[in-house]
Amino acid sequence: MSRARAFTLIELLVSVGICTALAAAAATAFVQIRTMVQRRDVLLGMHRSAETLHQQLTQRLSQTMQQGAFVVDASNVVRGGVSQPTVRLLYLRGKEQVNDWGVHFAGGSFSSGAWFRENTDLYWELWEYRPEEQALYSACSSRQRSFTITAAFGAPGANLTGQAFSILPRPRRTLASPAWWVTLDDNRLFPNATTPSLSDAHPDDIGDWTELQRGLRPVVTGLSEFAIAVEAQRPAAAATSGDPLFRASWDLATQTASSTGSSAALVLGGIRQDGQVPDLVGRKPDTTGWVWADSAAARRPRLLRLRWTHADAQTGIRQTFSHSFVMPGTTGLVRPP
Amino acid sequence: MRTRAGFNLVETLAVLLVVALGLSAAAGLFSYGLRLSVDAQARSTAMASAISVAVDPRPLLDPDLAADWSSTTYDFDISSPAADPLVAIDSGLVNGYQVYRRESTVAADIIAMADPAIDPGVTPPVRRVYARSVHVDVEVLDAAGGRVLASFTTRFVRQRPEIP
Numbered sequence: 001m002s003r004a005r006a007f008t009l010i011e012l013l014v015s016v017g018i019c020t021a022l023a024a025a026a027a028t029a030f031v032q033i034r035t036m037v038q039r040r041d042v043l044l045g046m047h048r049s050a051e052t053l054h055q056q057l058t059q060r061l062s063q064t065m066q067q068g069a070f071v072v073d074a075s076n077v078v079r080g081g082v083s084q085p086t087v088r089l090l091y092l093r094g095k096e097q098v099n100d101w102g103v104h105f106a107g108g109s110f111s112s113g114a115w116f117r118e119n120t121d122l123y124w125e126l127w128e129y130r131p132e133e134q135a136l137y138s139a140c141s142s143r144q145r146s147f148t149i150t151a152a153f154g155a156p157g158a159n160l161t162g163q164a165f166s167i168l169p170r171p172r173r174t175l176a177s178p179a180w181w182v183t184l185d186d187n188r189l190f191p192n193a194t195t196p197s198l199s200d201a202h203p204d205d206i207g208d209w210t211e212l213q214r215g216l217r218p219v220v221t222g223l224s225e226f227a228i229a230v231e232a233q234r235p236a237a238a239a240t241s242g243d244p245l246f247r248a249s250w251d252l253a254t255q256t257a258s259s260t261g262s263s264a265a266l267v268l269g270g271i272r273q274d275g276q277v278p279d280l281v282g283r284k285p286d287t288t289g290w291v292w293a294d295s296a297a298a299r300r301p302r303l304l305r306l307r308w309t310h311a312d313a314q315t316g317i318r319q320t321f322s323h324s325f326v327m328p329g330t331t332g333l334v335r336p337p
Numbered sequence: 338m339r340t341r342a343g344f345n346l347v348e349t350l351a352v353l354l355v356v357a358l359g360l361s362a363a364a365g366l367f368s369y370g371l372r373l374s375v376d377a378q379a380r381s382t383a384m385a386s387a388i389s390v391a392v393d394p395r396p397l398l399d400p401d402l403a404a405d406w407s408s409t410t411y412d413f414d415i416s417s418p419a420a421d422p423l424v425a426i427d428s429g430l431v432n433g434y435q436v437y438r439r440e441s442t443v444a445a446d447i448i449a450m451a452d453p454a455i456d457p458g459v460t461p462p463v464r465r466v467y468a469r470s471v472h473v474d475v476e477v478l479d480a481a482g483g484r485v486l487a488s489f490t491t492r493f494v495r496q497r498p499e500i501p
Contacts, residue, residue: 011346018350022357033368040375043433047382050432054385303393321432323385324393 042317046310049220050321053136053306056219060093060125061304061325068092068122070301071180072228073265074248074257079130085257087129087226087248090180094122124184126212127219129226131250131257136223136308139215141208180267184209224318225309226250230266230301252309268301301327376486383477383486386432391475391491394438396431434486435478442471470494 007015064070071090076083124141185207206214227249246266248259259265304325311318344352390396427438471494477487 006343007346015346015349018353022353037371044375044378044382047433048378051382051385054389058388305393305396319433322396323389323432324396325389326392 039315039317042312042315043319046222046312046317046319046321049310050308050323053220054323057304057306057323057325061091062328063093063095064328065092065094065122068094069180070268071265072230072246072248072259073180074250074259075264076257079132084130084132085250085255086131087228087250087257089127089228090124092122092124124208124212126216128216129223129250131226131255133218133221134223134311135218135221136226137216138219139212139217141211141215180265181209184212220308222310222312223308224311225252225307225320227305227307229305229307231303231305232301249307303327379479380486382432383434383479384489386434386436387475387477387487387489390427390431390436390438390477391473391489394425394427394440435481435483437476437478439474440471 069090069092071088073086073088073090075086075088077086077088078084079086126137126139128137128139129135130137227247229247232246246260248257248264248266250257304327305322306325307320307322309318309320423443424439424441426440427436429436470492472492473490475487475489476485477489478484479486
């Protein structure tokens, strides 16, 4: 009678030993690969966010309204009843075209048959960095505003009563420092008009600033540091030190939002590209005593730099990104020091 | 009575070896696919950095980080066209990549625009605008001496807007 041969104890021990060694090696390799993949994914996610932000800003800044205000600001903002340091970027997108509207409003009255500069597709865009959430928020105002004329007025032969206009009045395009956000909510058609009926806004018009505040949504999260710098067409300081004209940043070490300028906000009235550049209140430069280096043309933003640091608490990965954006109508490059 | 023969140790080890090889091959394929995906994404994100560096020769704001970015002297002296072409080369770490930037410029024609409102003292009244033709090449590598992830070339006119 033959007996079925089984594994001996030695054979079993050798097999179990080899299997254990292989399993241990596999488990170690698996953990290493998983950690590596996790770190890659985190880093890749940071780069994807940076790329998306770069693409968005490249596209949107290229549509910056030449006559629109441009604001970079570092100050404390009340959120949820608490004053929080904040870095903000605000600009107007849109386009300008010259049309013959048949009427022209200037000096408080209408004249007929005038060519009129029409600004269309205008909307404000706000970027807001909130350090307490380590997040960058963004919002865009409505594409157009509607104003309805409720009183009988207009150019001779053109009664505009009851007609709706979808325009953005000039006072709301040109902001004033330091309370630059106030005029954004001024949605009257002609704020400086003496006749009250000219100041009627559409009842549904809640104001651009209010709308922007309501519409803010997080775009990128996990940002531990954030800074914006604006190089002007000819930054006065650049010739010697190479410093940007204005820089607003959130400093992780001091936990404060600060700016390099004399004030917390850089408020520019417009970024026109032709020679007739308006000053802060929209006037053309005077020919007498006009110094180019001190003019609005020289202060016109030429290059926008953003720097931010992504930080992932779980993996400890930190990556700093720096992206630059050429403002429309400029060559972009300032002569480096 | 029939003998029931099982696998012996050698057979078992051979099977284990074959299975291990198969699993290794599968893991290798998975790893290769993952690397391809990561590379594609890296090339895409590197291009954003290349475009940014092309328009801005001083990309970093932080002085500590700026130390990573070496720079040669730029010259915009249009009065010495004999020195053309002017070349400036930068290199350093930007956005986690090793970036090389080469810029060469040549003097462009002086553009003269009649604008008496701006330059009333000149007869005939002109506004002189000095400009240079700029050629920029940017290469983005995953590390120093590593693989090229993205390269970007652009040409533009750099204008010096001061009135002389």
